Amino acid sequence: MVPAPHTQGDRPLVLLPEDVPVIEAVPLSERGIPATTYALLSRTATAHPERPALHLLGENGAPWREAPVWTYGELQARVHQAANAYAELGLAEGGVVALMLPNLGATYAALLGAQAAGIAAPVNPMLAEDHLVEILTLTGPDVLLAPGPDLSPELWAKARRIAARLPGLRALAAVGGPPGAEGGADFDAVAAAQPADRLRTGHRPGPGDLAAYFHTGGTTGVPKVAPHTHAMEVYMAWALGCSGVFLEGAVSLSGLPLFHVNAVHVTGLGPFLHGTAVVSLGPRGYRDKALMADFWRIIEHYKVTSFSGVPTVYSSLPPVPEDADLSSLRAGAVGAAPLPRATRTAFESSAKVPMLEGYGLTEATCATSTTPAFAPRPGSVGLRLPYQRVKAVTVDPDEVPTGDCPPGTPGVLAISGPSVFPGYLRPGPDGPAPDPAGKIFDGWLLTGDLGKVDEEGYLYLTGRAKDLIIRGGHNIDPRPVEESLLAHPDVREAAVVGAPDAHSGEVPVAYLVLAEGAHADEAELLAWAREHAPEPAATPRSVHVVESLPVTVVGKIFKPALVEDAVRRVVAAVLDAAGLADTVEVETREGRPHAVVRVSGDPGGLSAELDRFPFTHEIAGGRA
Numbered sequence: 001m002v003p004a005p006h007t008q009g010d011r012p013l014v015l016l017p018e019d020v021p022v023i024e025a026v027p028l029s030e031r032g033i034p035a036t037t038y039a040l041l042s043r044t045a046t047a048h049p050e051r052p053a054l055h056l057l058g059e060n061g062a063p064w065r066e067a068p069v070w071t072y073g074e075l076q077a078r079v080h081q082a083a084n085a086y087a088e089l090g091l092a093e094g095g096v097v098a099l100m101l102p103n104l105g106a107t108y109a110a111l112l113g114a115q116a117a118g119i120a121a122p123v124n125p126m127l128a129e130d131h132l133v134e135i136l137t138l139t140g141p142d143v144l145l146a147p148g149p150d151l152s153p154e155l156w157a158k159a160r161r162i163a164a165r166l167p168g169l170r171a172l173a174a175v176g177g178p179p180g181a182e183g184g185a186d187f188d189a190v191a192a193a194q195p196a197d198r199l200r201t202g203h204r205p206g207p208g209d210l211a212a213y214f215h216t217g218g219t220t221g222v223p224k225v226a227p228h229t230h231a232m233e234v235y236m237a238w239a240l241g242c243s244g245v246f247l248e249g250a251v252s253l254s255g256l257p258l259f260h261v262n263a264v265h266v267t268g269l270g271p272f273l274h275g276t277a278v279v280s281l282g283p284r285g286y287r288d289k290a291l292m293a294d295f296w297r298i299i300e301h302y303k304v305t306s307f308s309g310v311p312t313v314y315s316s317l318p319p320v321p322e323d324a325d326l327s328s329l330r331a332g333a334v335g336a337a338p339l340p341r342a343t344r345t346a347f348e349s350s351a352k353v354p355m356l357e358g359y360g361l362t363e364a365t366c367a368t369s370t371t372p373a374f375a376p377r378p379g380s381v382g383l384r385l386p387y388q389r390v391k392a393v394t395v396d397p398d399e400v401p402t403g404d405c406p407p408g409t410p411g412v413l414a415i416s417g418p419s420v421f422p423g424y425l426r427p428g429p430d431g432p433a434p435d436p437a438g439k440i441f442d443g444w445l446l447t448g449d450l451g452k453v454d455e456e457g458y459l460y461l462t463g464r465a466k467d468l469i470i471r472g473g474h475n476i477d478p479r480p481v482e483e484s485l486l487a488h489p490d491v492r493e494a495a496v497v498g499a500p501d502a503h504s505g506e507v508p509v510a511y512l513v514l515a516e517g518a519h520a521d522e523a524e525l526l527a528w529a530r531e532h533a534p535e536p537a538a539t540p541r542s543v544h545v546v547e548s549l550p551v552t553v554v555g556k557i558f559k560p561a562l563v564e565d566a567v568r569r570v571v572a573a574v575l576d577a578a579g580l581a582d583t584v585e586v587e588t589r590e591g592r593p594h595a596v597v598r599v600s601g602d603p604g605g606l607s608a609e610l611d612r613f614p615f616t617h618e619i620a621g622g623r624a
Contacts, residue, residue, distance in 0.1 A: 011274075014242045014386065015374040017456040023242065023386045028418060033238050035207045036230040037269060038116040038199075040237060041076055044275045049073030051275055055302060056105045057291060058282020064291060065301055070105055072275070075112075077196035078105075082113025084194035084201070089185060090170035091142045093203045094118050096213070098141035099259070100125040100132070100159055102152075102283035106175050106188070107258050108268065110145055111212075115230070117201050118142075121213040122259035125155050128534045133165050138225055138425060138432055139213045142170045145187055150177030151283075160184070207231035210434075213425060214261055216362045216475065225425040226362045227434045235418040236365040237269040239385045243370045245306050246274035251328070253279045253299070253307035255286035256473075265366040266308045266333070279304060286313045296324045303328035310334065310473030311614075312504050315343050320350045331356050331373070335381070335473075342502075342611040357381045359459055363445055364388075365419040369459045377458050384457040388417035392452050393444075401441050407455040410462050414444040421445070462592060467559050469498035469506050476508060476538045484532040485510055485540075488525065490518035495549050495557050496540060499566035500593070502612035509566050510540040513549060521545075544569075560588055567593040567615055574609055575599065589616070596620065 006013040012023045034040040044051075054070040062068065070078070086097055097114035099122040101107045107122075114120035121139045123132055125146070136144070144166070146159030156174060160183060163172040173187035194200070205211065211230045240246070245266075254267030271278050279302045281291050286309060291298065295318055298304070305328055314334060320326070332347060335358040344355050359381040360367035368390060369382035384390045392411030393401040405411035420443070423436035439446060451461040469476040478496035485494040493513035498506030512525060525543045533539040550561040564586040571584045575597070583598040595617040599606065603619050610617045 012242060012386070013244050014370075014372050014383065015244065016372060017375055017383055017458070019372075020383065020386050020457060028235070028387050031238065034234050034273070036115075036205055036209075037112060037211055037233055038079070038205075040234055040269060040273050041072075041079060041112060044272055045072040045076035048275045049076075052277045053272065054105055054108060055277065055279040056282065057280060057298070058284070058288060059105060064294065064298060068105070072272075075109065075272075078109035078191075079112045079116060080196050080199055081191040081194040082106075082109045083117040083199055084113075085173075085187060085191040086114065086117050086143055087201050088190050088194065089143050089173060089187075091118055093201070094205070094209070095142040096121050096139050098123060098136055098139065098144045100144065100146040100155065100162075101175060101258070102147060103254070103258050103263070103280055103285055104176065104283060105280070108280075110175065110187075111258060111264070111268075115205075115211045115233075116199060117203060118205075119210050119213060121225075122264075123215060124257065124259045125158070126535065129158060129162060131534060132162055135215050135225060136162065136166055138427060140168055140432060141166070142168075144169055144172050145175055146172070146184075148174030148177040148179050148186075149182055151175070156182060205230055207234070212264075214259070214362050225432075226421050227423075227425055228365060228421060232365045232419055232421065233265065233269055234273070235387070236265050236367065237273040239387070239419070240266060240270040240367060240370075241274050242386055244373055245331075245333070246271055246276050248276075250274070250276040250305045251279060251303055252276065253281070253302075253304045255281040255307065255309065255313065257285060260473075261360075261362050261366040262308055262335075277302075286316070292316065293318055296320050296326065299329055300325050305330045306333060308333040308335075310505070311343050312472030314347050314355070315503050317347070326351060326353075329353050333358060333370075335359060335367075342608065345611075359461065361447060361449075363421045363439070363447070364415050365421070368415055368419065369457075380458045380460050382459060384453075384459065385419075388415060388419055390415050390453050390457065390459060391444075393446070395446070399438075399446065399448075401444065401446060405452070408452055410450060410452045413447045413449045413451045413453070413459070413461075414441075415447060416444045467497065469496070469508050471498075471501075471506055471508070471537055472504040474537050478508065480534045481508060481510070481529075481538050481540065484534065485512060485525070485529060487532060488520070488528050490514050490520040491525070492516075492518075493549055493557075495559060495562055497559050497562045497566060499541065499563075500570050500613040500615050501541075505614050507541040508538060510543045511549060511562050511565075512543060512545050513547065514545060564588065564593055567595055570613060571595050571597060571610065571617070574606070578604070578606060578609070580606070592616065594618075 006015045051072050053072045053075045055067050057064045057067045095118045111120045147155050149156045172184040175187050178186040207230050210227050212228045213225050216224045252267045252271050256263040332355045356371035358370040369384050371382040392405040393414050394403045422434035425432045426435040481496045482494040492515040495511045499509040501507045522543045529540045550558040567586045568584050580599045580601050585596045593615040598620045
C-alpha cells in the first residue's frame with residue numbers, strides 16, 4: 001500500500017524526501033491542474049472573489065501602510081480589460097504583447113491579459129536599446145506597452161525610439177498616464193472602456209500553446225528567448241505549492257522584477273493558483289530605498305510569511321528593529337547566484353527563520369529544486385520538485401551528452417519533465433518557433449551548470465560550465481563587454497570574468513592586453529568601459545592591464561585562471577586592509593575557487609571577513 005504524503009487538505013506537500021515518490025504515484029494528469037494561466041486565475045477568482053490578491057505598495061502616492069488592494073475579483077476584471085484592450089489595439093489572434101514595464105498592479109494585469117489573448121513578452125526596460133530591439137525583432141510583437149511620460153519620461157522616450165525600429169509593430173501604448181503629444185495610445189483609457197466581466201476575444205489558448213517569451217541573461221550578443229507553454233507555467237505554479245510556501249494564510253512579498261521568471265511564478269502564478277496574497281514592493285522593488293528602510297515593518301504589518309531574493313537582497317537588508325514582530329515569517333528563499341556563508345548566517349541569526357536555497361533556470365520555467373522545510377541538506381540547493389527528473393551527465397567537446405553520472409558524481413546537470421521548455425526561439429520561414437537543437441537531447445535539457453545529484457534527488461552545484469557572470473541574480477554575458485573594450489584603439493585582447501563580491505556575489509572585471517606601443521592607463525580604460533558597456537550592470541568594476549592572457553593548448557583564453565587571479569586580488573585587498581603580510585594561493589576545487597591564505601601576523605577575524613565572499617578558503621600560519 002502506498003503511504004500518504006504530507007498534505008494540507010488535498011494539497012500534497014514535500015516536507016521530507018520520501019514525499020516525492022509518493023506524490024508521483026498519482027499521474028500529473030490526474031492532479032486537476034487548470035489548463036491555462038487564465039483558467040488558473042478564473043478558478044481562484046470564482047472561488048474567492050473577495051480575497052486580497054495584491055497589496056500594491058509604491059502606487060498612487062499612498063503611504064505603504066495604506067497601499068491599494070486588489071481582490072481576486074478585481075484582478076480578474078482588470079485582466080479581462082487588458083486582454084480586450086489588446087484586441088482594440090490590433091493584436092492578431094494569438095499575437096505577441098511586449099511589456100517594457102516596471103512592477104505595477106497594471107503590469108500583473110497586462111501580463112496575464114496578454115497570456116489570455118496571446119503571448120506575453122516581458123522585457124527588462126533597462127537593457128541597452130540595441131539589445132531590446134534584437135529581442136523584440138525576434139519575438140515580433142503586435143503591441144508594445146511602456147510606462148507613459150508621467151511615470152518615466154526617459155523610458156517612454158526609449159520605447160518610442162525602439163518602436164520606430166520595429167516595422168511589424170501595430171501599436172505603442174502608454175501605461176500610467178496619457179502619452180499626450182508624444183505619440184502612442186493611452187492604454188489605461190483603452191482598457192477602462194472595455195468590458196470587465198468577460199473576454200471578448202474568440203481566441204482561447206490550450207495547455208500546449210505558448211503563453212510567454214522570457215529572455216535569458218542580461219547582455220547577450222545574440223538574444224536567447226525561452227518560450228513557455230501554458231502547461232509549463234501552470235505546472236510550475238502547482239509544483240511550487242508542494243514546498244508549503246502557499247499554505248493557508250500565506251502572504252508572499254514581491255520585490256523582483258516581473259520580466260524575471262522568479263517574480264512571475266513565485267510571487268505571481270503560484271500564489272494566484274493557491275488563493276494567497278502578494279505584497280508588491282512597487283516599481284523599484286528591492287531597489288526602493290525608502291521601502292527597504294522599512295522592510296521589517298512591512299513584514300510585520302502585512303504578516304508576510306515568505307519572500308524570495310538573490311544574495312544581494314539579503315546582504316542589503318537593514319537591521320531588524322528590536323521591537324519588530326516577525327512571528328508571521330516562515331522562511332526566506334534564495335537562489336540565482338552564489339551565496340556567501342556570512343550572508344546566510346547574518347539573516348538566520350537576525351530574522352530567526354531559515355534561509356532555504358533553491359535552483360532553477362528560465363529554460364525549465366522557474367524552479368527545479370527547493371529545500372524541504374523538514375530536511376535541509378548542508379551544501380545542497382534543494383530536492384527536486386515532483387514530476388521533474390534531474391541527473392548529472394558527461395558531455396563531449398561539442399557539449400553533447402555521452403552518459404549518465406552515478407549518484408553523487410559531478411557532471412553537467414540535465415533536467416526532464418513538465419517544466420522543460422521546447423527550445424530557444426529561432427527565426428524561421430513561417431515566423432519564430434522553438435528549436436530544441438543543441439539544448440534538449442532525448443527530452444533532457446542540458447543546463448550548462450555543473451553539479452551532482454544524490455540518490456534521494458538532492459542537488460549540489462559545483463560551478464558553471466560557461467563563463468556567465470551573475471551579478472546579484474542578473475546574468476551578464478561577458479562577450480559584448482569584451483567587444484566594447486576591444487573597440488578601444490589601444491586594446492589588443494580582452495577577457496571579462498566575474499570577481500567575487502561580498503554584496504553582489506560576482507561583479508565583472510576586465511583583463512586587457514594593450515597593442516604594441518600603446519600607453520593607455522587603467523583609469524582611462526575604466527572610463528572607456530563605463531561609457532561603452534552594453535548596460536550599467538555590465539560595467540567592469542576594475543580593469544587590469546596584463547602582458548598576456550592565459551590560454552589553453554589550442555589557443556583559447558583560459559578564464560578559470562583569470563577567475564583565480566580575481567580571487568587572489570580580492571583576498572590580497574582584504575589582507576592589506578587588515579595590515580597583514582600575505583601569501584595567497586588560489587586553486588579550483590570542484591569547479592569553484594578555493595583560497596589558501598598564509599599570514600605572518602595574527603589573523604584575528606580574517607576568516608569571518610572572507611566568509612562574506614562566495615569562495616571557500618583556509619588559513620595557515622595563524623589562528624583562523
